[in-house]
Amino acid sequence: PPSASLSALPVIRMLLMPWYPPPAAQCRYALGMEDGTIPDSDVTASSAWSDSTEAKHGRLSTGEGDGAWCPAGAVFPSESEYLQVDLHRLHFLALVGTQGRHADGHGQEFTRNYRLRYSRDGVKWLTWTDHWGQDVVSGNQNTYDIVLKDLGPPIVARMVRFYPLADRVMSVCLRVELYGCLWDDGLEAYTAPVGHIMHLSGIPINLNDSTYDGSTEHGMQFGGLGQLCDGVLGGNDFTQTKELRVWPGYDYVGWSREALGQGSVDIEFHFKLPRIFNTMQVHSNNRHTQGVRVFNKVECQFKPGILQPWSSPLTLDVPLEDLKDPSSRTISLPLGARPAQILRCKFYFADRWLLISEITFLSDAVDAHSFPPNVPVPNPEFATNTPRPGLPVAKDDSSNTAILIGCLVGIILLLLAVIAVILWRQYWKKLLSKVSQLGRRLVCVTELVVETLKVFPPVHEEPPPYPGSPPYPSLSPPVSPPLPPSVPHYAEADIVSLQGVSGNNTYAVPALASSSPGADAAPVPELSRQCLIFKEKLGEGQFGEVHLCEIENPQDLPILEFPFNVRKGRPLLVAVKILRPDASKNARNDFLKEVKILSRLKDPNIIRLLGVCVSNDPLCMVTEYMECGDLNQYLSHRVLLDKTGPSNDAPTVSYPALISMASQIASGMKFLSSLNFVHRDLATRNCLRHIKIADFGMSRNLYAGDYYRIQGRAVLPIRWMAWECILMGKFTTASDVWAFGVTLWEMLSVCQEQPYSNLTDEQVIDNAGEFFRDQSRQVYLGRPAVCPQGLYELMLSCWNRDCKLRPSFSDIHSFLTEDAMNMV
Incomplete structure (x- = not known):
């Protein structure tokens, strides 16, 4: 049989390869x-x-x-x-x-x-x-x-x-x-032996497929799906689990060589339609000290169709010399672009036990043009389109009448298509021109990602006070600090493409003179890729990806400038931004520019750049990450602690804790604004739980609904953006202040809903036009039920139409640390 040896397994061991499980935490x-x-x-x-x-x-x-x-x-x-x-x-x-x-x-x-x-x-x-x-x-x-x-x-x-x-x-x-x-995979069911029970020191470790929804007979499970495709990757210690209140071994399905009575575990995968299979990825445990090892060989057979014969086996050997490390890992197995609708794979034991938590396939859907000609592609309409024996078959009519009818039908369809295109263009023109009723031509929203356009400022008029918003008593009018001549007022950004090469938000940084203080970036240490252990993919962009990884024994790496908030012996969670090797030269330059920017950010409330891997491809940058995840996820699973005490068993968060978090965010933004950096995507999704401001919320599928996609060319967080950002592409520190007000509103709403959840994306854009026209028809976010009036007035001051009248982050930080805690 054909054989393919995985001699390049040390490269696979790096675990920075793309992994595509169904993301249960993000697929929402x-x-x-x-x-x-x-x-x-x-x-x-x-x-x-x-x-x-x-x-x-x-x-x-x-x-x-x-x-x-x-x-x-x-x-x-x-x-x-x-x-x-x-x-x-x-x-x-x-x-x-x-x-x-x-x-x-x-x-x-x-x-x-x-x-x-x-x-x-x-x-x-x-x-x-x-x-x-x-x-x-x-x-x-x-x-x-x-x-x-x-x-x-x-x-x-x-x-x-x-x-x-x-x-x-x-x-x-x-x-x-x-x-x-x-569910893009097309996997409808898999068949596998029932998992077994392992006994460790008298404790039963149940390694069955507990979520399998098919049938079970004679020790085999068939006709369903379960834990092998649920997107949950097991940890190094299979007795531990990521789920709450479940039994030891829950994350894995495991089989004993002795109990199974054969040298391999046979699993069969059934897909809805034929596909071209490029790679199979298997996440397996390797705790060899307890008799568990990764399989040492796989044999796969392919059946192109239900009625087609099985192909000859494809044998893939896994060298054992790389399996001394007891940590679990993902093994990538090349399948050679073979067509199949059913796969049968034998995973051969390398020790007494084989434990698998996830199996996924990288495959492509096929059609009649790309599928091999000797393999029929199932056609759901075959029975109705194929004449039955004994029935008359209509002959082709090649008369002039048929030709004329065909031409007329074609012309009518063409005219309908042209009319549809015209109507679609008029709809978008009407939608995006609502903000130009003052006779002044504003830049179209869809041009925001192309270039920053300036409109001449209107004659200044004092804006009428909005309802329910008296002048804010605790804040004096913000006075912008004097800036060097080379820096625009309020650090106006000259970068308008919000999304970085790896999908994350990028900071906007004005051009600094070479002699400006702090212009030189601090040297960034080079990290070995071997110390990065892949956990999951957080998101991706056009040219790169963001991965969640671990660094084991971070204390042993002096270049990390330890200490971190992690116990000795525990791994350090990090986010790794990876640039794909096929990225363009411009993308590589942007990636290195982002490294230079992040290397300058040294603040307790800003995620730190820990190191880079730039000696060879793929380029990587490694930043801090927190075990508790981001602030949005943390707060959305909690309720505000009532003064009379908790009313149910739900996790709670107190008002002082929220204010403390908000003041830390304000402190981090105060530091960014002191460098004239503009974040442009401040929100709870971009703040880690132990407050550190991050920048990769935009890359995460979990928050795709928070971004407005403009004709497929850009994504914008319009519900957090100031009106001048939406209409004119003008990002400044003042627009970050606006976003902070929305972020504070999120926190006091305990992240239970999106800002302006009662408005569509188009209505949010229309509302930005109302801010521009300033005819007292603009809509503000309402006061959260637990928000004191004085704190809501701070939010309203952040959403002032005139960006010069918005408070500075220094004022906001002072207010939150000195006054807000005492409000009722």
Whole structure:
């Protein structure tokens, strides 16, 4: 059989290769119930109380009809009523949201508990259960609050049904939303032996595939998906787990050579359609001190179609000399661009146990043109397009009439296409020209990423006071410090492309004279790639990626200028920005420029650049990262501590803690502004939990919904941007002050919603136009329920139309440290 030896495994061991598991923590996009992307025809139900409570009204945060879906029948005791959503394609679902019927205060019905059932084909329905086998999901306690439920484990489904439950005869109503992303892999099921139980010092380590949703018979699992494709990578110690309240060994599926009775673990993968397979990536444990090692050989066979024969085996050897390190790792196995719809791989034991946490494939969808001619591509319409034997077959009509009809149809279609293009262009022109009603031609929003355009300033008029915002008593008018002649006022940025080469935000830095203090960047230490252990990919950009890595025994690396806030013997979490080797020369220059900028940032509240790997490709820069993640994730899972004490078991955060965090952010921004640096993407997603201001929120898929994509050319955080940034591409320290006000609003709202969540992206842009026109029609973010009036007035001063009247970060920091803590 053909063989391919992995002699380059030391390079693979570096673990900085791209890894593409379904990102459960990041794959949380709303799929379209609330915004109408899912059409009414795809939302159905078992019954409805009336036309005004049909299934189509069961959309989260909408109030059409009578405000929700309400079934006609009783949900007790039959439990047979359901609301169904059809996504038409397989999706990875990580979260669901529910809400009752509020109907502007007239509704009284909600669903306290429900079950979820899902299907991949519309025929076989499965009941979702959590890690402990519980299938009842806690719902709502009132008619208006949205309750989000993390699906642990997540599910892969095309159709989802919500079954309301009740403990007595009562009326229930429901509004729902699904959160996830498209399941691009095409994997429908895998077949594998049932995992075994390992006994360590008398403690059972259960290594079964506990989330597998298929069938189990005679020691084999088939027809479903489970932990081998859930995106969770196991750690070095397989007895530890990343999930809460689960048993030891949960992150891995493991098999014993002795219990299995053979020298290999055979796993078969079934895909919906044929694909071209380039690489298989397997994350495996290698704790050899306990009899666990990475497999030493893999044999894979390929079946191009269900009715096609198996190919001859492809053998891939894994050298054992690199497996002395007991840490888990990802092994990348080249599959040689082979076509297949079904794969069968044998993973050969190298020791008594084999433990695997994740298997993914890098593959490409194929069509009839790219697939080998001797392999038929399944065609769902084959049966209707192929004439049956015995039926007459129509002959081609080559008459002039047929030709004339064909020409007319072609001309009509061409005209329709031209009309559609014209209407689309007029729509965008109308949308983006609303800000030019004063007779002054403003720069179009879509030109923001091309160049910074200046508009001549209007004649200054004192802006009328906005409602509910008296002059701020505690802050004197900000006085800008005198700047060198070479630095524009308020550090106006001359860079307008917000996104860096690795997808992160880039700081805007004015051109400094070579003699300016601090202009020279500090030398950056060179780190060995071998000390970086890959954990997960945080995000990516056009020319690079951002990875979460660990550095083991950081105390042994004097170039890191230890100490860090990490115990001795524990690894140090770092973020690694990697430039792809095929990046352009300009991208490489931008990458090195970013290194130079970050090397100058030495402040306790700014992430530090720890080192670089620039001696050879791929270029890398290594920055700090925090074990607790970013501030948005931290706060969104907490509730504000009530004065009377915690009212439930949810984690809490106190008002003084929020103010302390805000003052640290202000301190970091005060340092940036002292260097005349402009951040341009300040938000809670760009602040780490132990407050350090970062810059890679833009690269993370988790926060894709926070950015507005302009005709595919750029992404902008318009909900955090000052009006002059949106309309004129003018980024200054004053616009960072505006973003700080929005960030403070996020924190006091405990990150429960987006800024301007009631406005669409286009309406946010329109609101920026209202700030420009200054006719008292602009909309401000409302005061959070827990926000003192004095602190809200600080926010309003940050959102002052006149950027010169916004407070400086020095004033903000002083206010937060001296006054805000005492407000009620």
